[in-house]
Structure formats: structure tokens, C-alpha cells
Amino acid sequence: MSTIINGLDLEMIKKAGNAISMESFLEKLSHNIFHILREVDGKICEPYEDVQIEVPEESVGNVIEALGLRGAKMENMTNVNNLVRLNYTIPSRGLIGFTTDFMTMTKGYGIINHTFSEYKKVEDFQVGERKLGVLVSMENGKATAYSIGNLEDRGIMFIEPGTEVYEGMIVGECNRENDIAVNVVKGKQLTNTRAAGSDHTVVLKRPRPTPLEYCLEYINDDELVEVTPLSVRLRKRILNTELRKKNLQQKLNM
Numbered sequence: 001m002s003t004i005i006n007g008l009d010l011e012m013i014k015k016a017g018n019a020i021s022m023e024s025f026l027e028k029l030s031h032n033i034f035h036i037l038r039e040v041d042g043k044i045c046e047p048y049e050d051v052q053i054e055v056p057e058e059s060v061g062n063v064i065e066a067l068g069l070r071g072a073k074m075e076n077m078t079n080v081n082n083l084v085r086l087n088y089t090i091p092s093r094g095l096i097g098f099t100t101d102f103m104t105m106t107k108g109y110g111i112i113n114h115t116f117s118e119y120k121k122v123e124d125f126q127v128g129e130r131k132l133g134v135l136v137s138m139e140n141g142k143a144t145a146y147s148i149g150n151l152e153d154r155g156i157m158f159i160e161p162g163t164e165v166y167e168g169m170i171v172g173e174c175n176r177e178n179d180i181a182v183n184v185v186k187g188k189q190l191t192n193t194r195a196a197g198s199d200h201t202v203v204l205k206r207p208r209p210t211p212l213e214y215c216l217e218y219i220n221d222d223e224l225v226e227v228t229p230l231s232v233r234l235r236k237r238i239l240n241t242e243l244r245k246k247n248l249q250q251k252l253n254m
Contacts, residue, residue: 036092038119045119049095051088053102054111060084062105070094071123091123092116097130097217130220133179134234135172137165138241141185145202151182157207158234159184168239170223173208181241210234 038045051072055063063086064074072090079085095114102110135155145161157172165171165184174180210218212232215225219234226233238244 037122040119044122046122047092048089048117048120049092049114050117051086051090051095051112051114053086053088053113054080054083055086055106056082056109057084059106059110060086063102063110066098066101066105067094070098089117090114091120100214100217130218131177133174133177134170134223135174135180135182136236136241136244137169137171137184138167138181139183139185140166143171143184144187145204146188147182147184147186148204149202151184152205154180154182157205158210160207161204166239167241168236168244170234170236 036047051067053063067074067086067088067090070090071094072088074086074088076087077084099112102112132155135151135157141164143159143161143163143165148157148159148161151157151172155172155174155176159165159171163171171182171184210232212225212227215232215234219225222237224235224237226235236244238247
């Protein structure tokens with residue numbers, strides 16, 4: 001629910017022709033999260049939801065595993081019209097960012113519905129963090145087809161050739177758990193000689209669309225969504241590559 005409301009607010013800001021870095025917006029949001037908690041019989045409680053899911057049989061295992069990591073408890077499992085129907089109870093925060101993963105796991109064939117159930121004791125677990133890292137630009141300039149083509153084996157790109165990028169901007173999703181700083185503005189080295197068969201047309205994969213709602217669900221704690229009248233971009237909170245590395249090292253040493 002909070003994602004939809006925030007998305008609408010930001011769309012209004014975007015259409016009004018204003019730009020926002022999301023930092024102040026996210027700070028307000030982080031304070032509002034605590035209003036979700038409620039004291040019941042002397043215990044701090046959080047909202048839970050009833051979830052009903054219908055998925056193809058080949059996707060059941062991945063969905064069950066993903067929901068288990070998000071604190072969900074299975075109430076029932078049945079077969080309906082060649083699909084498997086799963087009924088769960090889950091903390092509301094366990095659904096943050098799940099829709100994107102769910103559609104990927106079920107290849108778009110899954111159906112999910114959820115409604116508020118009741119307040120229960122707060123569970124001690126972390127949810128909503130993306131497992132995979134991201135590809136982060138280490139330079140300013142325009143992305144080139146040559147650089148993007150060389151990076152496609154490292155993950156899925158969010159941008160296309162000609163996109164203006166800056167240091168700290170997230171340009172793709174890494175196929176590993178760690179972030180990688182990449183150069184997407186590098187052009188092909190030109191020479192005076194031409195080797196036979198060396199020239200060929202670069203065929204790139206279509207970049208993954210990153211609409212506003214997707215971005216809001218996608219980001220981790222060290223990332224922001226940047227909204228302007230013309231675009232929606234993902235970026236790191238710390239833009240400078242070296243400072244970001246030092247900050248990560250400090251966290252690992254704590």
C-alpha cells in the first residue's frame with residue numbers, strides 16, 4: 001500500500017515539472033514506517049496479511065522458498081485448474097519488493113492477491129533487501145553501444161546507448177551479489193588500419209524497463225530513486241566510487 005501511495009505522490013511531482021532526489025522523501029517515509037507498529041496487550045505488533053497465490057507447478061518450489069525467507073507461514077496448498085493455490089499469512093513488510101521477484105519466478109504466469117488480516121507480535125527478521133548487486137557507473141557522459149555490449153555478460157542493463165549517466169548512477173543489475181563499478185561511456189579504440197571482418201554491427205539486448213513503481217520496490221538501503229520531469233533513475237546514496245568502497249569496508253570491519 002505504501003509503495004502505491006508514494007508512487008502516486010512522486011508521479012504528481014514529476015508531472016508538475018519538479019525534480020526530487022528522493023532522499024528527503026525517503027527520510028519522511030522511514031519515520032512513517034514506525035506508525036505502522038501498534039501496541040497490543042503490552043506487546044509491539046505489526047500488520048499481517050492473508051495472501052493467496054496461484055502459480056504453475058514448475059514455479060511452486062521457488063515461490064515457497066522465497067516466501068519462507070520473508071517470514072510467511074503456509075496455511076493451505078491445493079491444486080486448482082492445473083495451477084497450485086497457496087494460502088499464506090505474512091507480515092506486511094514481507095511483501096515489500098516481492099511482486100517483482102514473484103513475476104520473475106513465475107515468468108508472468110503467477111497470480112497474487114493479499115488483504116490485511118490482523119496485528120501480531122513483531123517478528124525478528126529482515127526483509128525487502130535485494131540479493132543481487134548492481135552495475136554502477138564510475139564515469140560521467142553518454143553511454144556507448146560498445147561499452148554496454150561488453151558489459152552484458154555481467155548482468156542486465158537498465159540503459160541504452162546515448163543515455164546520459166553520471167558517477168554513482170545505477171545502470172544495470174549485476175548477476176552476482178556484489179556491486180560492480182563499470183565504465184559505460186568508453187568508446188571503441190579507433191585505428192588507421194582495418195582488419196578484415198573486424199567491423200560488425202553491435203546487437204544489444206533490450207534493457208530492462210525501470211518505471212517508478214519498480215524502482216521504489218527495487219532499491220536497497222544504500223540506494224535512492226531520482227525523479228525528474230523527463231526520467232526516473234536509480235543511484236547510490238554515496239556517488240563517489242572511492243568513498244563508497246571505503247564506506248563498505250568500514251561496515252565490514254565493524
